[in-house]
Structure formats: structure tokens, C-alpha cells
Amino acid sequence: MPDDFILKIENLNKSFGGVKATSNVNYKMKSGELSAIIGPNGAGKSTFFNLLTGFHRVDSGSVFYKGRDITNWHPHSIARLGIARAFQVSNIYHTLTAYENIRQAILTQQKKTLNFFTPARKLAERETMELLDTIGLHEQAHVTAGNLSQGDKKRLELALALGCRPDLLFLDEPTAGMSAEETHDTMMLVKKLNMELGLTILFTEHDMSVVFGYAQRLTVLHLGAIISEGTPAEVRADENVQKVYLGVEP
Amino acid sequence: MNNKKKLLWIAAIFAAALILPLIIGEFWVHIAIQILIMGLFATSFNMIFGYMGQLSFGHAAYFGIGAYATGLLIVKASIPLHFSLAASMIVAGLSAVVFGYFCVRLTGIYFAILTLAFGQLIFYIVFQWYSFTGGDDGLQGVVPPDFLFSAYSYYYFTLIIVTAALIVMWMIGESPFGYTMRSIRDNDSRTRFLGINVRAYMHVNFIIASMFAGLAGGLFGPFNRSIAPDLLSWHHSGIPVFMAVIGGSRSFFGPFLGCIIYTFLMAFITGFTQYWPLVIGTIIILVVLFAPGGILGILESRIKALLSWKGIDEIGKKTDDESY
Amino acid sequence: MDISLIIAQFMSGISHGMMLFLIAAGLSLIFGVMNILNFAHASLWLVGAYLSYTFWYILQDYSIAMWLSIVLTTLSMGVIGMIIEIVLIRRIYNRDLSEQLLLTYGLILVIGDGIKIIWGVDNKLIPRPEIVATPIDFFGIPFDSYFIFVILTGLSVTFFLWWFLKKTRYGHIIRAAVYSREMVSALGIPIPRIYTGVFAMGIAIAGLAGAIQAPIGSITLGMDMSVVVQAFCVVVIGGFGSLLGTFVGALIVGEVYAFSILLWPQGALIFIFLVTAFILIVRPWGLFGTPMRK
Numbered sequence: 001m002p003d004d005f006i007l008k009i010e011n012l013n014k015s016f017g018g019v020k021a022t023s024n025v026n027y028k029m030k031s032g033e034l035s036a037i038i039g040p041n042g043a044g045k046s047t048f049f050n051l052l053t054g055f056h057r058v059d060s061g062s063v064f065y066k067g068r069d070i071t072n073w074h075p076h077s078i079a080r081l082g083i084a085r086a087f088q089v090s091n092i093y094h095t096l097t098a099y100e101n102i103r104q105a106i107l108t109q110q111k112k113t114l115n116f117f118t119p120a121r122k123l124a125e126r127e128t129m130e131l132l133d134t135i136g137l138h139e140q141a142h143v144t145a146g147n148l149s150q151g152d153k154k155r156l157e158l159a160l161a162l163g164c165r166p167d168l169l170f171l172d173e174p175t176a177g178m179s180a181e182e183t184h185d186t187m188m189l190v191k192k193l194n195m196e197l198g199l200t201i202l203f204t205e206h207d208m209s210v211v212f213g214y215a216q217r218l219t220v221l222h223l224g225a226i227i228s229e230g231t232p233a234e235v236r237a238d239e240n241v242q243k244v245y246l247g248v249e250p
Numbered sequence: 251m252n253n254k255k256k257l258l259w260i261a262a263i264f265a266a267a268l269i270l271p272l273i274i275g276e277f278w279v280h281i282a283i284q285i286l287i288m289g290l291f292a293t294s295f296n297m298i299f300g301y302m303g304q305l306s307f308g309h310a311a312y313f314g315i316g317a318y319a320t321g322l323l324i325v326k327a328s329i330p331l332h333f334s335l336a337a338s339m340i341v342a343g344l345s346a347v348v349f350g351y352f353c354v355r356l357t358g359i360y361f362a363i364l365t366l367a368f369g370q371l372i373f374y375i376v377f378q379w380y381s382f383t384g385g386d387d388g389l390q391g392v393v394p395p396d397f398l399f400s401a402y403s404y405y406y407f408t409l410i411i412v413t414a415a416l417i418v419m420w421m422i423g424e425s426p427f428g429y430t431m432r433s434i435r436d437n438d439s440r441t442r443f444l445g446i447n448v449r450a451y452m453h454v455n456f457i458i459a460s461m462f463a464g465l466a467g468g469l470f471g472p473f474n475r476s477i478a479p480d481l482l483s484w485h486h487s488g489i490p491v492f493m494a495v496i497g498g499s500r501s502f503f504g505p506f507l508g509c510i511i512y513t514f515l516m517a518f519i520t521g522f523t524q525y526w527p528l529v530i531g532t533i534i535i536l537v538v539l540f541a542p543g544g545i546l547g548i549l550e551s552r553i554k555a556l557l558s559w560k561g562i563d564e565i566g567k568k569t570d571d572e573s574y
Numbered sequence: 575m576d577i578s579l580i581i582a583q584f585m586s587g588i589s590h591g592m593m594l595f596l597i598a599a600g601l602s603l604i605f606g607v608m609n610i611l612n613f614a615h616a617s618l619w620l621v622g623a624y625l626s627y628t629f630w631y632i633l634q635d636y637s638i639a640m641w642l643s644i645v646l647t648t649l650s651m652g653v654i655g656m657i658i659e660i661v662l663i664r665r666i667y668n669r670d671l672s673e674q675l676l677l678t679y680g681l682i683l684v685i686g687d688g689i690k691i692i693w694g695v696d697n698k699l700i701p702r703p704e705i706v707a708t709p710i711d712f713f714g715i716p717f718d719s720y721f722i723f724v725i726l727t728g729l730s731v732t733f734f735l736w737w738f739l740k741k742t743r744y745g746h747i748i749r750a751a752v753y754s755r756e757m758v759s760a761l762g763i764p765i766p767r768i769y770t771g772v773f774a775m776g777i778a779i780a781g782l783a784g785a786i787q788a789p790i791g792s793i794t795l796g797m798d799m800s801v802v803v804q805a806f807c808v809v810v811i812g813g814f815g816s817l818l819g820t821f822v823g824a825l826i827v828g829e830v831y832a833f834s835i836l837l838w839p840q841g842a843l844i845f846i847f848l849v850t851a852f853i854l855i856v857r858p859w860g861l862f863g864t865p866m867r868k
Contacts, residue, residue, distance in 0.1 A: 299672070305671055305672045305675065307675065352851060352854070352855055355855065355858065356854065356858050358671060359611055359671055360810075360854070360858060362611075362671065362675065363611075363806055363810055364810075364851070364854055366803070366806065367803065367806065367807065367810070367847050367850055367851065367854075368847070368851065370803045370843070370847065371843075371844060371847040371848075371851075374841075374843045374844050374847075375844060378840040378841065378844075483799075484803070485799075488676070488679045491672060491675070491676055491679070492676060492679075494672075495672060495673065495676055499672075525687045525690075525691070527683040527684075527686055527687045528683065528684055528687035528688065528691075530680075530683060531680040531681065531682070531683030531684035531686075531687070532680070532684055533680075534676055534677070534679065534680030534683070535662065535677055535680040535681065535684070538666065538669070538673045538676050538677040538680065539662070539665055539666075539677070
């Protein structure tokens with residue numbers, strides 16, 4: 001029976017030289033969810049994303065996407081299925097313009113990158129401009145990405161992930177380094193993508209106001225293991241979570 | 251510079267290249283042919299270096315393979331030149347299919363060393379295989395067909411082929427594939443997460459670059475009338491590296507410009523000393539020490555300094571549209 | 575093929591491997607510590623060989639001429655290495671890989687012609703002193719006694735380097751500099767001086783290798799070309815920056831060379847490349863190096 005989970009993770013484990021970075025993690029996501037993973041520094045959030053997107057090999061356990069076993073697939077094969085990610089530290093093309101950055105993502109998604117003879121500037125013009133508008137980088141379209149402001153780089157980072165037209169989107173600290181206003185704009189956009197396009201989104205965040213304000217469901221990682229899961233209110237009330245975050249015995 | 255202006259410039263240069271032999275003597279026509287062939291070689295090298303961001307120190311192997319393919323077909327089988335040139339591209343490309351498969355698994359310094367090691371491997375095979383390649387005696391009597399026998403006709407023949415090859419390489423550079431190469435150069439990991447099989451794309455690019463190196467090699471044999479295994483050695487692989495660095499690897503025509511500078515220097519210096527390696531070695535060292543970014547870089551900053559001295563400081567801001 | 579031939583070939587492989595180790599050790603040390611790949615390393619090895627010829631030529635009336643020329647060459651090459659580091663290498667620490675390789679490539683061209691100008695195009699040979707001139711009996715097999723000297727020198731240098739890097743204060747500083755330049759310079763130790771020392775030491779060892787190469791066969795122009803690529807293979811097989819790896823890699827290449835000469839004399843280098851390529855594909859970071867990726 002095909003279940004309606006878009007992402008299903010079973011007994012996932014990963015160690016680096018004896019240190020457990022992911023410990024027996026089981027996790028499920030329904031299509032259309034907007035959820036967050038939180039945890040103190042070193043809790044294993046980035047490792048978790050790296051395992052799901054094929055950057056690290058898993059030690060044991062399985063990852064299913066739309067019922068399909070994608071454990072240890074290559075990153076590019078996973079991306080082709082419609083899973084995109086945006087990185088915590090902006091991971092963009094520094095010598096290309098913002099426009100060219102986004103166009104690269106779109107051309108890849110449209111499977112046009114093995115075209116050798118059509119000038120790239122004549123392709124995907126409309127889609128690229130649309131995405132630039134969506135993300136609010138219209139005016140900086142022809143600025144070399146390396147010269148953009150920190151906030152704009154982060155937005156471009158998000159745009160690269162969106163250019164892949166994903167069904168499932170991982171955002172690693174999407175608002176890190178942004179001003180309060182930029183944070184608000186970005187999270188509103190994330191929410192809009194979730195509501196209007198039905199995008200399934202999983203994000204990590206250190207800013208608790210963002211987490212509690214936008215996530216429908218929270219999962220708390222600590223030392224590579226899930227210690228709590230539920231609605232924001234439930235997690236807030238969880239004694240384990242208070243112990244980890246506040247270091248107090250309730 | 252907008253595209254129309256650029257096209258106009260290119261057309262003007264091509265027209266100048268067409269009437270050039272009418273003005274200069276035969277010695278300089280030989281130099282011009284050499285510039286065309288080595289310029290093609292350097293531009294093909296820059297597909298790997300400038301566009302893909304990897305430094306090959308074995309690119310001469312594919313130039314040499316192309317040279318030997320054409321040379322052997324002409325000497326041993328009397329195959330017409332245009333067929334043997336196609337064969338040069340194919341043989342160089344097939345070799346790149348094999349060797350490139352391994353090279354693209356590595357990056358940075360390891361890529362440089364592996365391309366060097368494979369280049370030397372091919373060099374030693376050619377060097378030792380007396381019965382087939384003539385070993386270190388090289389291959390003599392690589393003569394072009396009668397209608398291309400004079401330097402002037404061979405110049406026009408080379409001009410047409412090199413121009414066509416440059417146009418194709420330019421188109422590839424501007425295509426989505428070319429931009430994918432820039433993406434890999436800038437950030438291979440991000441490119442992977444967009445859904446590109448980075449190794450496979452690098453391999454394809456390596457093969458294409460090697461085919462054009464093979465074409466350049468194929469043109470070289472009948473021009474030089476003989477072929478020596480030295481053409482494959484890593485000494486010869488260093489030449490396009492120098493051309494690209496001196497002319498600028500971040501623009502399409504940079505390596506070609508570097509080739510013009512290099513060839514003129516050589517023609518000039520070998521005129522009065524036999525110690526050409528000493529002189530060019532010194533020049534290479536001085537350029538690296540005092541002119542990082544190449545001659546173009548220096549000219550650019552000089553012009554900028556001159557303009558800003560006159561009070562135009564806008565020029566400094568306009569660097570983005572020229573870098574690709 | 576009888577057993578004595580195999581043993582003889584094995585020993586000559588070890589001797590060739592030791593020679594390669596002496597060249598590759600400096601190459602690997604310089605790369606490991608300074609992150610500079612010195613293309614011209616084998617060219618400096620060849621300069622050492624020619625220099626030792628000159629020293630020997632001046633001193634040839636004395637019975638210890640060859641031994642003394644080895645010592646003098648090692649010391650002078652150390653000084654030459656120091657000068658090269660201060661004048662050239664120091665300026666390219668933070669440059670692109672292409673510019674670093676290009677500079678040392680330029681150095682090869684200059685050195686090649688420089689040798690031609692100073693020593694001419696004729697081959698040079700240093701005759702061996704009596705003690706290492708005649709073959710000795712090695713389990714019933716005649717074995718070149720000079721090779722014993724080469725092997726002992728190689729082993730001494732290996733031991734010296736191991737002791738120097740692991741047991742002395744300078745060695746500790748050098749190894750610390752590999753991991754964090756900032757930390758070492760924050761402790762008030764001048765990084766440029768460490769680099770100059772490391773480079774000089776690497777070149778001195780290459781000079782030593784050149785000097786003991788001279789009495790093996792005649793020295794010729796262009797010898798450095800096949801050697802530098804073999805040294806690269808050694809370092810790549812062993813893993814950059816690993817002393818043990820360089821030692822093992824040198825023995826592997828030496829033995830592959832010695833035995834492929836038996837099978838196919840012209841193809842020795844081709845076998846070495848095939849082994850190198852194979853190891854690079856299976857373990858891109860070499861036998862004893864550390865992986866670049868997770």
C-alpha cells in the first residue's frame with residue numbers, strides 16, 4: 001500500500017571516527033508540511049541534511065522518498081528527483097551574476113545543460129526573471145554574486161534551491177545573518193511557497209521566534225538523536241527539551 | 251562592450267588576417283601559421299583551465315596524438331589531409347575518453363599531477379615505439395597536398411579551420427554546457443546539488459578540449475613537415491599554461507593573445523640567442539612574480555589608473571560584464 | 575630467470591628506490607609543509623650532480639675527493655635552496671596553483687640552460703674510489719658495492735628525517751605549522767624562516783642525491799626529466815606529506831622499475847605510470863595520505 005509520506009527515514013545512523021553524529025533516527029514527513037528541526041550546536045542537524053541529500057554515506061538505515069529507497073544515491077541523482085537544499089553558509093556561484101546563478105538552476109531543472117550550441121542568454125529568460133522577482137533580487141540581477149550583500153547572498157542561495165522546482169525542500173538556517181526585516185520577508189516567502197505551491201519544507205533554525213512562529217511541527221535533535229517531537233506548544237512544554245536547552249533539571 | 255561591437259571587432263580582425271599575407275614576407279607567414287595553430291591549442295587548453303577551473307599539465311599529449319594521427323596517415327597511407335584531420339580529432343578524443351575518465355575523478359593539484367603522469371605515459375609510448383612512430387627520430391616527410399604546399403595557401407587553409415574551431419569553442423562556451431562548466435569551476439558541490447553529474451560533465455569537456463588540441467596537432471605536422479615526440483612531452487604542455495596565464499584565462503581570447511605574445515617573443519629572441527629556454531624561463535618567472543593576472547591585467551590596471559587620474563573613476567565599477 | 579638474477583634485480587630496485595626517496599622526500603616535505611609543488615626539484619638534483627663533479631674535479635688529487643664532494647654539494651645546495659626560497663618561492667605562497675607550477679616550470683627551463691652554459695653539453699663521470707668500485711659477494715651473487723652505499727645513505731636520511739620531525743623542537747614546530755600557520759606565528763615563531771629552512775633542507779637532500787648519483791653512471795643533460803616524473807609518482811603513491819608513504823612509494827617505484835627493465839627495457843617508465851594511475855584511482859590520496867573528502 002503506498003503511503004502518503006513524502007519522506008520516510010528508518011533507523012538512520014552515521015558516525016565520524018567513533019563520534020555518533022546521527023543516532024537511530026526515525027522520521028516521517030507528510031506532503032505539504034512545513035516543519036523544523038532544532039537543536040543546540042553540534043546536535044547533528046547539518047549531518048542529517050547531508051545524509052538525506054547524499055553528501056555523506058549513511059552507516060546504516062534507509063531513506064525513502066515518495067516510497068522509493070534513495071539511500072546513498074549520488075547527490076545529483078537525488079536532486080533530479082525533486083529534492084533541493086539551501087545551505088547555511090551561502091553556497092553560490094561567486095563569479096557569475098545573480099541572473100546567471102538562477103538561470104543555471106533553471107536550465108539544470110529543464111535538462112538543457114547538455115545543449116552545446118544555443119547561447120545560454122537566449123534560454124529560460126522568463127523563468128529566471130520571474131524567480132528573481134519572487135526572491136526580490138530584480139535590481140541586482142546583473143551584479144556579480146560575489147559582490148552581493150550578505151542578505152542578498154542568502155536570498156540567492158534560496159533562489160538556487162527554488163530554481164530546481166523541488167517537491168521537497170531542505171533549508172539549513174535560511175535566515176542566518178539576516179536583519180529582522182529580511183528574516184520576516186524570507187519566512188513569509190517560505191510560508192507562501194508552502195501554502196500556495198504545496199511545497200514540503202523542512203528547515204533548521206536557531207532563532208526560536210522564527211521556529212515557533214512558522215513551523216507546524218518541531219523535531220528536537222540532541223547528540224544526533226531525536227529527543228522530542230510534536231507541535232510547537234508540545235515541544236515547548238517538554239521537560240527533556242528544557243533540560244537540553246536550559247541545562248536545568250525541572 | 252556589447253555584442254554587436256564585439257562582432258564588429260572580430261570581423262575586422264578576421265579581415266585583417268585575410269589580407270595579412272599580402273603585406274608581410276614569407277617568414278612572417280610562417281610565424282602567423284604558428285600563431286594560429288598554437289592559439290587553437292591554447293584556447294582548447296583554456297576550456298579545461300579557464301572554464302572548468304582545472305589545470306592540465308598534460309594537454310600536449312592530445313596535441314601530439316593529433317599530430318601523429320595525421321602524420322602517420324599521410325606518411326604511411328597517403329590519406330588526404332582533411333580526412334586525416336578528422337581522424338586526429340577522433341583519435342585524440344578517444345584517448346581522452348580513456349585517460350579523462352580517471353583524471354576528472356581528481357581536482358586541484360592531483361588533477362594536475364595525473365594529467366602530467368598520463369601525458370608522460372603517452373609520451374614514452376610514442377618515444378619507445380620505433381616500429382610505428384619512429385621513436386625519437388620522429389616522423390619525417392609529413393607533406394601537405396600540392397595545393398597547400400606553399401606557405402601562403404597553407405596559411406589560408408589553417409586560418410579557415412582555426413576560425414571555424416574557435417567559433418565552435420566560443421559557442422560551446424556561451425551555451426548552457428559552457429555555463430555549467432563555469433558553475434563547476436565556481437562551486438562543484440553546489441552544482442552537484444542542482445542535479446548535475448559533475449564528473450560526467452567534466453569528462454565530456456575534457457574530451458572536447460582534447461579533440462580541439464588534436465586538431466591543432468593535426469594542422470601542425472604538415473606545417474612543420476615533420477613530427478617529433480617532444481610535442482607530447484610536459485615541456486610542451488607548459489606552453490599553453492603560460493599563454494593562458496600571460497594573456498588571461500578568464501576571457502575567451504586571452505590565451506590566443508598570450509600565444510601571439512609568446513610566438514613573437516620566440517621569433518624575436520631565437521634570432522640572436524640559442525638559449526631560448528633560458529630567456530623564456532626568466533620571462534615566465536618575472537611575469538608570475540610581478541604581473542599576476544597576465545599582461546592584459548597590467549594593461550587594464552594601467553589604463554584604469556590613467557583614466558582615474560583624469561578624474562574618471564566610474565571605470566573601476568565596470569568590471570562585471572567583461573568577466574564571465 | 576634464475577633466483578640469483580631476481581635477487582640482484584631486487585637489490586638494484588632497492589637502490590634505485592633509495593635514490594628516488596632522497597629526491598621525493600624533499601619534494602614531499604616542501605609540499606606538505608609549504609603547500610608548494612616544486613616542479614624544479616629534480617632539476618636542482620641535477621645541479622647537485624654537476625656541482626659534485628666540479629668539486630671532485632678540483633679535489634681529484636686527494637683520495638677522499640668523491641666523499642668530500644658529496645658533503646660540499648649537500649651544503650652548497652642547502653644554501654642555493656635558501657636563496658631560491660627567499661628570492662622566488664616566498665613571493666608565491668598565496669598564489670594560484672597555476673602560478674606556482676608555472677614559476678617552478680620557468681625555473682626548470684632556466685636551470686636546464688644554465689647547466690648547459692656552465693658545464694657544457696658533454697657527459698660527466700666521477701670515477702669511484704677503490705672501496706666502492708668492485709662488486710661484493712652477496713650470498714654468492716656479485717653485487718655492486720656502490721649500491722650498498724646508496725642504500726645506507728637512503729636509510730640514514732630516512733632515519734634522520736624521522737628523528738628530526740618527531741623528536742626535535744624544530745620538527746615539532748614544522749609539524750605544527752602544517753596544521754595552523756596562524757597558531758605558530760602567534761607563538762612568536764617566524765613562519766617565513768621555518769619555510770626557508772624546510773625548503774633549504776629539501777634542496778640539500780636533493781643535492782645529496784645528485785652527488786651520489788654522479789658516480790653511478792655518467793651525468794647527462796635532461797636526466798632530470800624522467801626523474802622528476804618518477805619522483806612525482808613516488809609522492810603520489812605514498813601520499814603527499816607522509817614520510818613513511820614517500821619511503822614505501824619510493825621502494826615500490828624502484829622495484830617496479832628494476833623488474834620491468836627485465837621484462838621490457840624500454841617500458842619501465844610506462845609500468846611506473848600504470849602503477850601510479852592504478853593507486854590514484856583506488857586511493858586518490860595515496861597509500862599513507864589522508865583523504866580529502868569525508
